[in-house]
Amino acid sequence: MTEFYDKVSERLIRYAKINTQSKANTGLDVSTKCQFDLAYELYNELKRINASNVYLDEKSCIVYANILANTSAKGFGLITHMDTAPDASGENVMPWILKNYDGKDVLLNKEKNIIISPKDFPNLLNYIGSDIIFTDGTTLLGGDDKAGIAAVMTFAEYIINHDEIKHGLISIAFTPDEEVGGLAKNLDFKRFNVPVAYTLDGDHKGYYSFETFNALEAQIKIKGLSVHTGTAKGIMKNAITIATDIMSKIPLNERPENTCEREGFYHPVLFEGTCEEAYLRILIRDFDKDLFNKKKEFIECLINNANKKYNDTIATITWSNGYPNMGEYTTKVKGLVENLIEAIKASNITPIELPFRGGTDGSSLSSRGLPCPNLSAGYENAHGRFEYVPIDNMEDNVRILIELAKIYAKEA
Numbered sequence: 001m002t003e004f005y006d007k008v009s010e011r012l013i014r015y016a017k018i019n020t021q022s023k024a025n026t027g028l029d030v031s032t033k034c035q036f037d038l039a040y041e042l043y044n045e046l047k048r049i050n051a052s053n054v055y056l057d058e059k060s061c062i063v064y065a066n067i068l069a070n071t072s073a074k075g076f077g078l079i080t081h082m083d084t085a086p087d088a089s090g091e092n093v094m095p096w097i098l099k100n101y102d103g104k105d106v107l108l109n110k111e112k113n114i115i116i117s118p119k120d121f122p123n124l125l126n127y128i129g130s131d132i133i134f135t136d137g138t139t140l141l142g143g144d145d146k147a148g149i150a151a152v153m154t155f156a157e158y159i160i161n162h163d164e165i166k167h168g169l170i171s172i173a174f175t176p177d178e179e180v181g182g183l184a185k186n187l188d189f190k191r192f193n194v195p196v197a198y199t200l201d202g203d204h205k206g207y208y209s210f211e212t213f214n215a216l217e218a219q220i221k222i223k224g225l226s227v228h229t230g231t232a233k234g235i236m237k238n239a240i241t242i243a244t245d246i247m248s249k250i251p252l253n254e255r256p257e258n259t260c261e262r263e264g265f266y267h268p269v270l271f272e273g274t275c276e277e278a279y280l281r282i283l284i285r286d287f288d289k290d291l292f293n294k295k296k297e298f299i300e301c302l303i304n305n306a307n308k309k310y311n312d313t314i315a316t317i318t319w320s321n322g323y324p325n326m327g328e329y330t331t332k333v334k335g336l337v338e339n340l341i342e343a344i345k346a347s348n349i350t351p352i353e354l355p356f357r358g359g360t361d362g363s364s365l366s367s368r369g370l371p372c373p374n375l376s377a378g379y380e381n382a383h384g385r386f387e388y389v390p391i392d393n394m395e396d397n398v399r400i401l402i403e404l405a406k407i408y409a410k411e412a
């Protein structure tokens with residue numbers, strides 16, 4: 001237990017009780033109003049701990065703050081997201097602390113007999129002896145990403161109160177809608193005002209990522225031709241048949257359920273239609289740019305072939321919702337990833353690299369000019385009712401961030 005124990009646990013519990021669930025496809029600047037409740041809380045808290053330039057952008061729901069430099073060292077930013085995933089309820093979250101976990105089943109909810117067991121979640125066994133924050137098993141906890149916010153806030157307070165620790169400008173942003181593809185799109189780089197940043201998101205202890213997938217989504221529309229079945233021969237073009245034909249050619253061994261580590265995939269996420277019209281949505285993902293481009297060409301080829309086979313304009317394709325592998329950008333900045341690894345090691349934690357099989361706000365930010373690797377926020381079982389956060393994972397992150405500030409100061 002460190003001096004940060006009370007601070008990080010009180011913070012995570014307070015933030016978790018504020019519902020900030022985001023919502024997909026609303027078309028709004030900020031998908032749900034409730035995210036502002038946490039934004040105001042954090043805004044007021046940043047003021048209380050004497051952070052500088054504290055600002056809440058009322059339109060984008062982004063909270064900004066600075067810890068001003070006390071030396072000429074290079075600055076860096078820290079970004080965490082305030083929303084929780086739409087996958088599980090974030091309302092009436094009831095966080096509680098289990099002290100000194102003994103490796104056995106944990107009763108989360110006596111009334112509903114909800115138990116979390118290491119038989120189902122062996123990751124619990126990594127935390128024997130830890131104090132752990134759980135829920136009552138009916139909602140997510142929201143440690144994704146409020147464990148990240150708790151660590152960043154505690155770090156900020158500590159650095160502000162310890163002027164003897166030399167550091168450059170440290171810029172903080174708390175963002176909305178990460179879980180629904182917000183990509184920190186409204187982050188104001190001028191206000192943020194640092195050349196590089198780190199997100200704190202993701203599970204486990206000591207994990208970091210500087211690579212994400214390259215990503216795109218194919219939206220395929222198939223225009224069929226429906227006529228009476230009695231006179232259909234040689235005339236009808238059934239959009240469902242054509243869609244099935246296309247779908248059947250997407251390799252089964254290159255799907256998310258059959259791939260891992262650095263393997264890319266095709267992921268069909270929508271298949272609907274009538275004889276007259278059908279729609280397909282297929283995600284493509286790959287770390288490797290060439291393999292990614294080949295996947296894109298393959299889908300385009302399937303569409304061309306369908307058009308040749310059935311009619312030259314029967315199927316059309318639109319590409320959207322893309323982001324690049326942030327490794328393209330993060331590896332070009334000297335020291336960016338190395339400093340993070342050094343900070344993790346300096347905190348006596350083993351750094352573990354994990355190419356992130358998804359996207360982060362960092363993938364988009366990196367391609368827009370703010371290279372932004374990720375440090376795990378230390379939660380487990382995110383997006384579900386069995387999410388939990390070992391308190392020492394958050395304490396570790398505070399220590400890692402302090403080391404990071406010191407390492408950047410050495411570069412002055």
Ligand SMILES: [Zn+2]
Nearest residue numbers: 144145201202
């Ligand atoms: Zn997250």
